[in-house]
Amino acid sequence: MSVKSDDKKYIANTYARFPVQIVRGSGSLAYDENGKEYIDLGSGIAVNIFGFSDKSWIDAVTEQLNTFQHTSNLYYTSPCVTLAKILCERTGMQRVFFCNSGAEANECAIKAARRYAELSGRKNSKIITLVNSFHGRTITTLAATGQDSFHNDFLPLTDGFLYTPANDIESFKKLVQQNDVSAVMFECVQGEGGVLPLDKDYVLQLEKTARENDILLIVDEVQTGNGRTGKLYSYMNFGICPDIVTTAKGLGGGLPIGAAMLGGRVKDVLSVGMHGSTFGGNPVCCAGAINIINRIDDALLCDVMRKSKLITDALSNADGIKSVSGMGLMLGIETRRDAGEIISECIDKGVLVIKAKNKLRLLPALNIPDDLLIKAVEIIKSACAV
Numbered sequence: 001m002s003v004k005s006d007d008k009k010y011i012a013n014t015y016a017r018f019p020v021q022i023v024r025g026s027g028s029l030a031y032d033e034n035g036k037e038y039i040d041l042g043s044g045i046a047v048n049i050f051g052f053s054d055k056s057w058i059d060a061v062t063e064q065l066n067t068f069q070h071t072s073n074l075y076y077t078s079p080c081v082t083l084a085k086i087l088c089e090r091t092g093m094q095r096v097f098f099c100n101s102g103a104e105a106n107e108c109a110i111k112a113a114r115r116y117a118e119l120s121g122r123k124n125s126k127i128i129t130l131v132n133s134f135h136g137r138t139i140t141t142l143a144a145t146g147q148d149s150f151h152n153d154f155l156p157l158t159d160g161f162l163y164t165p166a167n168d169i170e171s172f173k174k175l176v177q178q179n180d181v182s183a184v185m186f187e188c189v190q191g192e193g194g195v196l197p198l199d200k201d202y203v204l205q206l207e208k209t210a211r212e213n214d215i216l217l218i219v220d221e222v223q224t225g226n227g228r229t230g231k232l233y234s235y236m237n238f239g240i241c242p243d244i245v246t247t248a249k250g251l252g253g254g255l256p257i258g259a260a261m262l263g264g265r266v267k268d269v270l271s272v273g274m275h276g277s278t279f280g281g282n283p284v285c286c287a288g289a290i291n292i293i294n295r296i297d298d299a300l301l302c303d304v305m306r307k308s309k310l311i312t313d314a315l316s317n318a319d320g321i322k323s324v325s326g327m328g329l330m331l332g333i334e335t336r337r338d339a340g341e342i343i344s345e346c347i348d349k350g351v352l353v354i355k356a357k358n359k360l361r362l363l364p365a366l367n368i369p370d371d372l373l374i375k376a377v378e379i380i381k382s383a384c385a386v
Contacts, residue, residue: 003033018347025052028368030352038347039376041364042354046191046223046330049250049292051365057253057291064287071283073276079286086293090232093245093261097270098281102222102248103136105258108275109185109218109244110140112262114160115269116216117182125182127218128175130166134192135185135220144185147193166190166198169205176213183216183243188234188327191223194357195325195332203238216243216266222258226250227296227366229328230305237327253292257285296366304328304366307373311362314377320384325359333360335384345383351376360384 003021021033028051030038043051050057064079071077084096097108110127117125129135133146142150143157151157162179164172166186175181184206190196210217217240224234225247231237233245243265248258256279262269279285311331312324322334335342339355346353354361360380364373 018343018352020347020352027051027053028365028372036350038350038352039372039379040352041362041368041376042352043250043363043365044254045354046228046249046363047252047254048365049226049253050295050367054253056295057288060291061255061284061288064284067283069282069284070279072278073281077281077283077286079283079290080281083281083286083290083293086290087259087261090293091245091261092241093263094267095262097260097262097275097277098286099258099260099277100256100279101136101258102220102246103138103141103258104277104280105222105246105248105260106135106141106144106185106220107138108260108270109220109246110144110183111275112244112260112266112269113183113185113216113218115274116266119269120182120214122180122182124160125180126160126162128162128164128172128181128184128215130186130190131163132166132190132193132196133185133187133220134190136222166196167202169202169209172206173209176209176215181213181215183218184210185218185220187220187222187224188238189224189229189330191330191361192356194359195330195361197325197327198238200238203235203240207240218242218244218246221245221247222249223363224327224330226292227301227304227328228330228363230301230308231328232296232301234327251289251292252285253288255285255288257282257289300366307364307368307370310370310373311377314374315381315384318381318384320386321381326362329362329364329366331362332356333362333380333384334358335360336386337384342380342383346379349379349383351379353380 022030024031030040129144129146131146135141135144140158146163219235219242221233243263245261308328316324320336325332
């Protein structure tokens with residue numbers, strides 16, 4: 001039997017897979033079982049920061065694999081500590097909790113916020129998130145997600161969350177006035193919600209209101225982080241100082257790792273036994289992440305913004321394209337034709353793109369060569385035309 005038929009038989013039916021089987025990849029090129037070549041503009045949903053089979057990353061991971069692959073968190077390991085130090089030094093955060101995914105990182109952030117509230121004598125206080133947000137698929141991070149469509153099938157969800165419209169500071173202030181609120185959690189660019197950046201003034205007002213009311217600022221950088229928006233983390237585009245930053249996806253470059261970075265106000269709220277993870281801080285994943293994070297420098301970030309302009313200049317006002325939104329190499333393309341039909345045409349012509357709501361979503365490797373990017377954009381442009 002084929003991989004595709006066996007997948008339908010043995011894998012839980014939770015993914016609407018495209019009709020493509022990837023068998024190998026190199027840089028921003030992927031190949032199927034028939035040898036057909038595709039330009040990958042999804043990078044595993046913002047995971048493969050430097051594309052497929054990146055030699056530098058492979059060497060770092062292999063070196064650690066040949067040293068030891070795992071030990072429990074009952075012992076010290078150098079890769080875990082080294083990565084935590086790098087993250088703290090580059091963000092101003094104070095401590096890091098490592099886990100395996102973005103949802104787990106957000107779970108840790110929520111627990112840290114609740115513990116902070118409890119220590120402040122506000123045991124049953126609320127956490128505010130934004131309408132149209134997405135924070136994960138566990139029961140608690142589903143509750144934190146501000147989209148009703150994600151809530152209906154898994155009730156009852158975890159209590160304790162309130163929702164406010166993005167870019168509406170008065171609605172946020174009203175919730176703060178009417179409730180005991182301990183934290184606000186948000187993405188600077190709502191990814192799954194349609195690749196929608198928050199307004200800078202709104203984010204600054206959000207921070208100001210939070211500071212005035214002893215409310216923690218939690219920024220979800222699961223998809224936006226690790227160079228994706230032209231800064232190491234997207235909040236740096238807004239000039240704010242979060243209390244907690246969560247990240248995953250691109251941090252590991254293709255291996256599962258998540259991190260909750262804790263600022264000064266919350267760095268000590270979690271003590272021994274309050275939280276943990278068997279695989280969190282795994283030395284192989286951390287070795288890969290160290291390689292990734294050390295290569296996200298100013299030159300790369302400038303190039304991310306140059307490539308972002310290349311894409312937006314080519315697609316804005318093109319035939320069949322209504323709008324281009326996003327930041328850096330996290331872009332959403334609103335089209336006049338059905339996005340699903342366009343994606344199918346792009347696949348036929350050798351370009352892999354994904355969706356966010358009703359938009360095409362572009363998340364290419366940060367180092368995608370210009371010639372491949374230009375070729376892919378022209379194919380998208382052609383497929384969007386009406």
